[in-house]
Amino acid sequence: MSFTPGPSRWSDVWLATAARGISSCGDFLAASALTLALQSAGAGGLAVSGLLLAATLPLVALAPLTGRLADRVDSRLLLVVAGLAQAGTCLALAYAGHPALVIGLVALLAAGLAVTQPVLAALVPAMVRADDLPRASALNQTAGTLGALAGPALAGLLVGEFGARLPLLVDAGSYLALVAAGLLIRTRRGGRRRPEPTAAHGAHPTWRLRRDPLLVVMVGALAAVVTAVGAINVVEVFFIRETLGSSTTVYGLVTGSWTLGIVLGGWLFARLARRLTDDGALLGAGLALLGGCCLAVLASAAVPAALLLVPIWLAGGVANGGDNVFNNLLLARRVPAADRGRAFAVFGAAVQGAGMGGFLIGGLLLEVAEPRPLVAGAGVAGLLAVGAVALPVRRAVRAERMGRPRVSNPEPADNDRQEAAAVPAAGAELATPVPSR
Known part of the structure; x- marks a missing residue:
């Protein structure tokens, strides 16, 4: 992984952290x-699932393009242009x-997110020295998750008092934080700054997911669950x-309680992840945590009052955050630095694509069934999926x-292992309205 050759640029880290937190909240x-x-307007499950699909489809469809953009185009240009486009789109919305x-318009807004998400993820490591990367990564990821925590709670207050227009106007302003960060951050990536393979590491073939069986199983298992x-993402509001x-x-x-659990679980399991040097153990632990998420969803179907959901979903979020940590660690260990964006x-894209299937299923089932049995059904289906992928x-x-060789992914340095273990939560969130930045 590429790091800054001089002192860490903490001013850049804080700018990126603030931008991520504000825009994620919006x-x-x-x-x-x-x-x-x-x-509130009386729309059914299909309407809600259509909205969630529009917010997710661009993240899936554009991933092959936006991932390459993040590695090849000037990060300042991408942040400024995408931020302005998203602000204008949200204003129209x-x-x-x-x-x-x-x-x-929601789909167009998500297209901008498909650009800024990998840009920010790949930019932070270039701001700091290797020894400082765990702290910088933790700050940035936590800011995004806290923004996702504050957003639903703030929406509940504002929609109840003022309707939907004011929250959307606030969101339009939040995207300007990305523009400001793009202009003020001195660290830049992409364009002519694209790193070349060093003599120490040599050139490597273009990374492909299918060349790493362990990562293929990890992605497949998570997508199935x-x-x-x-x-539940569609059913929860009803x-x-x-x-x-x-x-x-x-x-x-x-809804914010699940996201708070992700923050807590991220920091809690980051400590454990440092001790798991075996990739297979990480994969197995992540699957167990996915089962914990599904158990929380199943338990929530039995509550008589909404406030009783808070501790249950907090526990589910903790498991979700731990699984995110393990997923990030596996990717960082097994993917060449130049291809991580x-x-x-x-x-x-794989996880969001799987989520789209869940959105569609939820919307269709709400037309023929009541929400409570659907919540229970989602939990049971998730547990069955965990059991199915266990083998x-x-x-x-x-x-x-048994020592089957990896085709294209070199063993990472110790610094890479430490950095990945410190990233608290950047993966899929199972019970939130849309994926976070």
């Missing part, structure tokens, strides 16, 4: 506001009335608001431990 604020507006126009349990009869404020509090884009995971781990 992104979740808009997603939650639109979801609440649809539900605040005054859009026709549902088709709203969905189209996200597809199975992903209907379950909390209608079945449990809660206000928009309580809805924001409940594209690797994270490919990984994110392929075991086989991949056994093959890894």
Whole structure:
């Protein structure tokens, strides 16, 4: 991995951290506001699932392009242009009335996110020395997750008092933080600054996910579970608001509790991840944590009041955050440094694509069933998916431990292992409105 040759640029780290936190908060604020507006207007599950699909499809479809853009185009140019485009799109969204126009603008907004997400992820390591990267990564990832925590809660308050327009206007302003960061951050990546392979490491073939069986199984297992349990993302607003009869404020509090759990789980399991030097052990532990997420969803179906969801979803979020840590660590260990921006884009696209399947399933089932049994069904489906992928995971781990060689991914340096273990949460979130930055 490339690091700054001089002292760490902490001013750049703090600028990137602030930009990520503010824009992430705005992104979740808009997603939650639109979801609440649809539900309050009497829209059904298909409308909500359509909105979530529009917010996710560009992240999947554009991943092959945006991952390469993040590695090849000047990071300042990408942040400024994408930030301005997203601010303008969100401003138009605040005054859009026709549902088709709203969905189209949401998709355009997500296209900008598909660009800025890998740019920021790949930019932070270039700001600091190797020894400082764990702290810088932790700060940046935590800011994004805290923004995702604040967004739904703020949406619940603002929508209840002012309707959906004000949250969308606030979101438009939040994207200007990306523009400011792009202009003020001195560290730049991409363009003529693209690193070449060093003599020590040599050239390596272009990275491909399919060349690493352990990563293939990791992505496949996570995608299967996200597809199975992903209907909860559509069902939750109807379950909390209608079945449990809660206000928009309580809805924001409940959904935010899962995200808070991700923050706590990220820091908690980062300590454990440093001790797991075996990649197979990481994969198995991540699968167990996915099972914990599904158990939390299943348990939530039995609650009589919405506030009782808070501790259950907090526990589910802790498991989700730990799984994110292990996923990041596996990717950082097994992907060449020059290809990590594209690797994270490919990984994110696979998971988001699986989530789209869950959105569609949830929207269709809400037309024929009540929310409470659907919540229980999502939890059961997730647990069944965990059980179904356990055997392929075991086989991949056994093959890894027997010494089957990796085709294209060199063994990373110790600094890479320390950096990856310190990243608290950058993977898939199983029970939030849309993926975080």
